[in-house]
Amino acid sequence: MKNVMAIFGFIFISFGLHGQSKAQYQSYMSETLALYDSVESLKDYQEIANRLDRIAAAESEEWLPPYYAALTHIYMSFVDGIENEKRDDYLDKAESYVDQAEEIIGETSEIVLLRGYVFMAKVSVNPGLRGMTLSPKVSGLFAKALAMDPENPRANLMFGRWKYGSAQFFGSSTEEACSYMAKALELYQAQGEIKSIEPSWGENQAQAMTNRCQGNK
Amino acid sequence: MNRYFIIFILSLIALSSLKAQVQGRVIDQNQESLVAVNVYLKNSYNGTSTDAFGRFSLRDVKLGDTLIFSMLGFDTQTIILKEKDLSSEMLILMDEAFNKLKAVQVSAGSMEVSDEQKAVVLNPLDIVTTSGALGDVVGALKTLPGTTNNANDGRLFVRGGSAGETAIFIDGLRLGNAFGTSLSGIPTRSRFSPQLFKGSYFSTGAYSAEFGQALSSVLSLNSVDFPLRRQTDIGLTSVGASISHTEIFKRQSITSNFSYTNLQPYMSFVPQNIEFMEAPNGLSAEILFRQKVSKRGLFKVFYAYQYSGLEVLQEQMESEEPQQTKLNNFFHHLNLNYKQDLNSKNLIDGGLSLSSNQDNIKLDSNIIGQKSHLIHGKIRHQYFANNRLKFKFGTEYFQRYFHEAFNAAGRTFNKPQFAAFAEGDYHFNSDLVLKLGLRQAWYANSAYLMPRVSMAYRLNNASSFSLAYGDYFQEHSPKVLLQAENLSSSSARHLVLNYQFTKDNHSFRIEAYNKEYRGLLRSNPNYNAQGQGYARGFDFFWRNRGGISNLDYWISYSFIDSKRHWRGFESMVQPSFAPKHNASLVTKYWLGALNSQIGTSFNINNGYTYENPNLPGEMESRTKAFHSLNLSWSYLPKPNFIIHFEITNVLGRENVFGYQYSSSPNDQGQFQQMAIPQSAKRFVFLGIFYTLSSDKKANQLNNL
Numbered sequence: 001m002k003n004v005m006a007i008f009g010f011i012f013i014s015f016g017l018h019g020q021s022k023a024q025y026q027s028y029m030s031e032t033l034a035l036y037d038s039v040e041s042l043k044d045y046q047e048i049a050n051r052l053d054r055i056a057a058a059e060s061e062e063w064l065p066p067y068y069a070a071l072t073h074i075y076m077s078f079v080d081g082i083e084n085e086k087r088d089d090y091l092d093k094a095e096s097y098v099d100q101a102e103e104i105i106g107e108t109s110e111i112v113l114l115r116g117y118v119f120m121a122k123v124s125v126n127p128g129l130r131g132m133t134l135s136p137k138v139s140g141l142f143a144k145a146l147a148m149d150p151e152n153p154r155a156n157l158m159f160g161r162w163k164y165g166s167a168q169f170f171g172s173s174t175e176e177a178c179s180y181m182a183k184a185l186e187l188y189q190a191q192g193e194i195k196s197i198e199p200s201w202g203e204n205q206a207q208a209m210t211n212r213c214q215g216n217k
Numbered sequence: 218m219n220r221y222f223i224i225f226i227l228s229l230i231a232l233s234s235l236k237a238q239v240q241g242r243v244i245d246q247n248q249e250s251l252v253a254v255n256v257y258l259k260n261s262y263n264g265t266s267t268d269a270f271g272r273f274s275l276r277d278v279k280l281g282d283t284l285i286f287s288m289l290g291f292d293t294q295t296i297i298l299k300e301k302d303l304s305s306e307m308l309i310l311m312d313e314a315f316n317k318l319k320a321v322q323v324s325a326g327s328m329e330v331s332d333e334q335k336a337v338v339l340n341p342l343d344i345v346t347t348s349g350a351l352g353d354v355v356g357a358l359k360t361l362p363g364t365t366n367n368a369n370d371g372r373l374f375v376r377g378g379s380a381g382e383t384a385i386f387i388d389g390l391r392l393g394n395a396f397g398t399s400l401s402g403i404p405t406r407s408r409f410s411p412q413l414f415k416g417s418y419f420s421t422g423a424y425s426a427e428f429g430q431a432l433s434s435v436l437s438l439n440s441v442d443f444p445l446r447r448q449t450d451i452g453l454t455s456v457g458a459s460i461s462h463t464e465i466f467k468r469q470s471i472t473s474n475f476s477y478t479n480l481q482p483y484m485s486f487v488p489q490n491i492e493f494m495e496a497p498n499g500l501s502a503e504i505l506f507r508q509k510v511s512k513r514g515l516f517k518v519f520y521a522y523q524y525s526g527l528e529v530l531q532e533q534m535e536s537e538e539p540q541q542t543k544l545n546n547f548f549h550h551l552n553l554n555y556k557q558d559l560n561s562k563n564l565i566d567g568g569l570s571l572s573s574n575q576d577n578i579k580l581d582s583n584i585i586g587q588k589s590h591l592i593h594g595k596i597r598h599q600y601f602a603n604n605r606l607k608f609k610f611g612t613e614y615f616q617r618y619f620h621e622a623f624n625a626a627g628r629t630f631n632k633p634q635f636a637a638f639a640e641g642d643y644h645f646n647s648d649l650v651l652k653l654g655l656r657q658a659w660y661a662n663s664a665y666l667m668p669r670v671s672m673a674y675r676l677n678n679a680s681s682f683s684l685a686y687g688d689y690f691q692e693h694s695p696k697v698l699l700q701a702e703n704l705s706s707s708s709a710r711h712l713v714l715n716y717q718f719t720k721d722n723h724s725f726r727i728e729a730y731n732k733e734y735r736g737l738l739r740s741n742p743n744y745n746a747q748g749q750g751y752a753r754g755f756d757f758f759w760r761n762r763g764g765i766s767n768l769d770y771w772i773s774y775s776f777i778d779s780k781r782h783w784r785g786f787e788s789m790v791q792p793s794f795a796p797k798h799n800a801s802l803v804t805k806y807w808l809g810a811l812n813s814q815i816g817t818s819f820n821i822n823n824g825y826t827y828e829n830p831n832l833p834g835e836m837e838s839r840t841k842a843f844h845s846l847n848l849s850w851s852y853l854p855k856p857n858f859i860i861h862f863e864i865t866n867v868l869g870r871e872n873v874f875g876y877q878y879s880s881s882p883n884d885q886g887q888f889q890q891m892a893i894p895q896s897a898k899r900f901v902f903l904g905i906f907y908t909l910s911s912d913k914k915a916n917q918l919n920n921l
Binding site: 046050051053055089093132133141144 | 252253255257259260261262263264266269287289290319340341342445446722762763769809810812853854855856
């Protein structure tokens with residue numbers, strides 16, 4: 001009987017190599033996302049993006065591969081020492097992945113938020129030139145993401161971060177901005193450690209921003 | 218059955234389909250290794266990225282598999298594995314992708330206002346933050362090369378052309394009576410607030426076949442597609458008040474805008490050079506409606522109503538009694554526009570606009586009425602054959618109606634025009650583009666054929682040359698055609714050579730041009746179209762953003778050599794609206810400590826020509842130089858709250874735009890003169906603007 005099981009197991013593996021099962025998708029995604037922890041250079045990000053791109057191409061019904069591919073491209077645009085034109089290329093690519101993810105899952109809080117992040121990164125490429133024209137778009141998208149899901153920790157974090165930046169620019173109080181970041185941190189802590197491949201990024205940022213807020217007091 | 222045999226068979230099945238390996242290297246056209254190229258088996262997770270030397274190896278592949286090589290900025294390569302690929306090193310060459318957005322564009326004659334990084338000239342916000350522009354769309358454009366500042370008129374004068382030679386479009390449709398009606402010596406403004414538009418294209422010559430009925434220049438404004446959020450804007454200024462609200466639904470949005478202006482309180486504080494019986498006052502209402510249609514279609518409706526009125530007493534040369542003039546203007550504009558992506562290769566858009574303008578003028582005891590309508594219908598099809606080749610075709614229809622009444626008598630003009638255009642542009646590569654266009658217009662039994670050609674060549678990453686040529690026709694104004702029905706059209710032939718350099722935050726452009734006019738209106742001995750003229754010269758523009766911390770500035774200079782044999786003149790004369798030397802300097806400085814933007818602009822030219830009957834010759838004299846220094850201060854205590862202060866002609870220069878002369882000489886045989894001054898020495902503006910939205914910190918800068 002044992003042997004029969006072994007044979008079935010073998011058959012299962014052989015077929016598994018042809019069509020990707022859900023379990024394999026999950027494990028390959030987890031494996032890919034784990035690579036974020038060891039990124040040291042642009043090339044490492046590019047390799048993650050390449051893996052996500054391959055998964056996205058093979059799994060046209062899954063929104064997470066293009067979602068993370070977009071996020072990776074945003075991170076790539078922030079790497080030091082790249083020409084501005086290249087940063088824009090990464091962000092245009094990121095935007096097209098956001099579109100791709102939106103085609104699959106629709107306009108959810110996470111998608112709107114990510115789109116806001118793309119535009120926020122575009123502003124940071126050339127704040128002097130784009131700040132004034134793109135800012136309303138960024139704040140509009142973050143506000144929308146937050147309204148769609150007020151309990152989304154990332155929406156609280158990004159909305160707070162954006163407000164923090166503009167409060168600093170205008171020299172006004174960062175109190176309101178900090179309240180969003182504190183709420184974000186609370187939400188991150190309440191949900192505990194997430195083992196799935198669903199979006200869970202941002203806790204460290206929320207922690208760092210909250211620390212900075214407390215330092216300001 | 219022997220179970221080992223089964224295992225053996227199954228293993229064979231598995232092995233036969235797997236287990237080969239490929240390896241190789243990926244390079245670009247310059248034989249350089251490409252790093253982190255995505256190399257993978259189609260529709261599978263099986264893949265890898267090239268290493269620092271462009272090398273890759275991939276296991277578990279077999280004969281006939283499709284291998285894909287992809288990398289941002291390069292054309293994706295697809296390879297079906299053959300015997301030799303499995304047995305030897307593969308060498309993959311990837312070509313750099315042709316990216317239309319990065320390829321060279323024809324910039325001769327055109328200046329784009331956009332928020333893209335490579336926009337060399339202005340971005341939409343510059344329109345509202347240029348000091349001296351006073352929130353007028355064309356205000357900021359008057360600091361650009363190729364334009365001349367005629368501060369007592371307010372309209373847009375380009376490269377020796379009269380104001381009537383510039384056509385203004387909203388979403389591709391012609392706007393009739395784009396400027397408010399005014400009286401001689403009182404400057405007018407363009408009708409709409411800059412916040413309605415997201416970008417624009419301003420051409421000072423040799424523009425595309427898509428545009429006609431403009432001898433010198435086109436300004437094409439694109440209205441906002443779909444607003445981002447629900448918001449209310451309130452503005453309170455020294456000359457009036459405005460309120461605007463945007464409501465957003467799932468697939469629709471609606472923005473309404475009301476404003477009221479009255480200069481009465483202002484004029485009681487600030488002295489004017491003209492005596493107003495009724496200070497300029499006005500009312501305007503605008504509605505913008507947007508409807509998303511299916512997945513990629515957008516329907517836009519824009520309706521505007523404006524009323525304005527004023528009454529003045531103007532001193533007359535040979536009369537004790539000043540002349541009393543009262544003006545009431547009523548204006549409607551409806552603009553319907555539809556845009557639809559049919560598929561990735563075809564885009565169709567078109568629309569219909571109607572402008573209606575009514576002026577009621579009371580001149581002493583006479584009553585003059587002028588009514589004009591302009592209908593413009595247009596349909597355009599764009600076909601993207603591939604990413605290097607693009608075609609644009611379209612047809613247009615215009616109907617011009619004009620009615621003029623003097624006391625009880627009246628006469629009417631009403632005629633259609635038709636036009637068709639086709640244009641193709643082809644990128645030979647990223648550095649060379651050629652554009653060929655043809656426009657044909659039909660009007661009153663005559664046909665006019667207008668070829669347009671342009672090309673651009675990029676020398677290196679930062680600089681490019683472009684050259685453009687075009688023929689342009691424009692009908693005479695209905696007012697003239699009422700008196701001389703069969704006048705043939707005026708024409709202009711443009712040739713423009715442009716060099717442009719853009720690097721980081723600097724941009725520089727220099728342009729030389731030649732414009733030949735034929736068929737200009739003459740009124741000597743009676744109306745005919747035998748006039749001619751020319752305008753030639755060069756202009757340059759330099760802009761630097763952030764080179765000096767927090768400072769953004771631009772400089773432009775225009776040299777215009779223009780003469781015309783037109784109107785009643787016996788000889789070639791330099792028109793009064795075309796000074797030879799024109800320059801502007803605009804600065805914007807962000808003062809973080811005060812949350813303020815301090816702006817200045819300085820305009821100067823070497824004076825306007827005029828004719829002094831005491832001297833021999835025609836248009837032989839020139840006024841003293843015109844100059845004006847304008848200052849503005851915008852204070853933003855919070856992002857959604859702005860206090861804006863602006864003052865024009867700070868130095869109080871007594872500018873003169875020409876002289877009026879008595880019709881007969883006095884006892885000493887001299888004609889007496891009277892200067893034509895600015896309607897007021899300065900204009901002072903103070904406004905507060907507040908935005909309410911769900912996002913409490915919504916930016917107010919757009920309302921400056």
